Amino acid sequence: MPKPTPQRASGAPPTDALIQALMEDAEAGALLVEPSGHVARSNPSAERLFGLGAAKLLGAAAADVVRTVVAGDDVVREAFRTAQGEREAVLQTANGGEVPVRVRTYRFGKPPWVLVTLHDLTQMxxxxxxxxxxxxxxxxxxxxxxxxxxxxxxxxxxxxxxxxxxxxxxxxxxxxxxxxxxxxxxxxxxxxxxxxxxxxRPRTPELRSSHLSECVDKVIALAADRIAQAQLRLETQVAPKLAPLYIDPDLVTQVMLNVTINAIQAMPTGGTLRFEVAKVRRKAPPRGPGRRADDHGARRAGGPGWIEYQQVRVIDTGVGIPRGVLAKMFDPFFTTKSTGTGLGLSISQTIMQEHGGSIAVDSREGRGTTVLLNFPLEKRNGERRQHDARTERPDAAHRR
Ligand SMILES: Nc1ncnc2c1ncn2[C@@H]1O[C@H](COP(=O)(O)OP(=O)(O)OP(=O)(O)O)[C@@H](O)[C@H]1O
Ligand SMILES: [Mg+2]
Incomplete structure (x- = not known):
């Protein structure tokens, strides 16, 4: 291919309107390269991917724009040589970033034009x-x-x-x-x-109609010695008139105890341990393939567009959790304690998932941590689900 010159070739590719429409709509980044090797057209996805506006892309030498991290690798020149190509590459973007992409190239027309499409593989x-x-x-x-x-x-x-x-x-x-x-x-x-x-090998929850506040009371009784020893201030706030839920109270108590012991251990020099039980409404996530099947029932409970939960918050004013720990704290065997097994939260997460619920953590280093336990309202959401809940991620390692 001759070295591109700044002038743009005249004329348009044969399927101009069609290509224009396809490019505008495409989720993949697309660049249309004219025979001289310059960019004749780009789409919004390509502009996002390269971090360059349409004005900068248009007329630029395509080889300068589509650069990979491999020295001497020239995707555009290769595209002019072959009728069709597909490969993976790591793009070097204008702002010095690197983006893994799947590159597809199509050569067409005489003299040859080239269409380069780029699928961002970061998410995948x-x-x-x-x-x-x-x-x-x-x-x-x-x-x-x-x-x-x-x-x-x-x-x-x-x-x-x-x-x-x-x-x-x-x-x-x-x-x-x-x-x-x-x-x-x-x-x-x-x-x-x-x-x-x-x-x-978690045991199957035996669901029965129970109140979360009863589990909280039990946990406070079980942890009373530790709370007294650590000289913690204890607070509880239970919303009135909460309906009973279908849960396994022993397993739920175990979750709350694990979380409570973590909270106590996070306050070696005293502090406040607080339990809150309330009904919460959360805006339902947009419909899409990632939506959990059991959102549906809970959604109806709160009206369209809303999901309702009963939520227990275990709040401490302890050391808080550094970012690096937040990402790993639900992993089995992950512990920062000399005598910990690192299984407390893994087990708790499994139990919450077996209840069709979720566990999330919100923490500020040096200020304290809030653990949120979300229980769906409808009975069938509490029933054990068929698949292996342990292979799912925690709803959030922190509130996202
Ligand atoms: N409330 C909290 N405050 C600060 N860090 C916490 C809190 N809860 C959990 N962590 C962090 O998460 C890690 C994992 O907790 P997890 O309960 O799974 O295990 P562990 O407490 O270390 O051990 P085990 O529960 O088996 O005794 C802890 O080691 C700690 O670093
Ligand atoms: Mg623990």
């Missing part, structure tokens, strides 16, 4: 990464369940034997202390194994 790459991450986590869960199962029996044997030994020694005997250490460590391992199994 992100989804692929997400999918791989979920697959990895699901495998990890299954694997650890297998290991946990195998560990359980020998662990029970060690525990029983240590118990027998402990009884044989005088309390003052140093060996009794060792037996005691074995017992304590066995108990710790047993807790981890139980959590692991619970994460990998």
């Amino acid at each position: 790459r992100r989804m692929q990464q997400e999918l791989r991450r979920h697959e990895r986590l699901a495998t990890l869960g299954q694997l650890s369940a297998g290991v946990a199962h195998e560990i359980r029996n020998p662990l029970a044997g060690i525990g029983t034997s240590a118990q027998v030994l402990l009884k044989r020694f005088e309390p003052r005997d140093e060996r009794a202390r060792f037996a005691q250490v074995i017992l304590e460590e066995v108990a710790r391992l047993d807790r981890i194994v139980t959590s692991l199994l619970q994460y990998a």
Whole structure:
């Protein structure tokens, strides 16, 4: 191809109006390149992709615009050489950004014109990464369940034997202390194994008509010692006249307890622990393929365009959560604590999904954290769903 010259070729491609219409409408970026190698037309998607206005694109040497990160790679020259082409590339945009794209080229007419279309793959790459991450986590869960199962029996044997030994020694005997250490460590391992199994093989919720406020009361009772020890101020606010929900109160209590213990642990130097229970209305997301099937029932409960939930907020005034942690806190085994298993939130998330609900976190570093537990209002939304809820992402690692 000759080096492009600044003058633009006269004449128009044969299917001008058709191409114009298609380009205007296309989600992919499209550039029409005239025989001299200059851009004759661009569409809004291409302008967004390259970060250049139509005025800058028009008349520019296409090879200068469609640049990839690979030195010497000339997509446009290649396009003039072949009738049709398709490949993936990483575009270098005007502002120094890099965008993964699928490039398709079509040569037509005599002298040859070229149409270059560019599909932004950023979103798809992100989804692929997400999918791989979920697959990895699901495998990890299954694997650890297998290991946990195998560990359980020998662990029970060690525990029983240590118990027998402990009884044989005088309390003052140093060996009794060792037996005691074995017992304590066995108990710790047993807790981890139980959590692991619970994460990998959650039990089916047994739904019955219950009030969320009852679960809150139970959690406060269960955590009373810790709350007192940490010298926390306790506040609760329950909205009046909330209808009962179909939930498994034991499992929901467990979720709230996990979240509450996290909140308490986040306030080592005191603070306020607050529980709120209320009905919330949220604008329904726009209809689209990403819409969850169970939005439908809840949508009707709040009228068209609205989704209604009962929501429990567990609020702390603790250390807050740094951005990097927010993204990973629902991953199994992710913990920032020396004695944590990192399974508390993973289990909680699974339970919430089994209830057709969701868990979300909103946090400000140094100020505190709010965990939102959303329960759908209709009974059938609380029923266990068929697919493996664990492979879904949390509704939000933070409020989005
Ligand atoms: N309220 C909170 N404030 C600050 N950080 C939090 C809060 N809740 C969770 N986190 C962060 O999220 C991480 C994961 O929490 P998760 O409950 O899953 O595990 P864990 O508390 O570390 O261990 P485990 O729950 O098994 O004892 C925590 O280690 C902590 O860093
Ligand atoms: Mg925890």
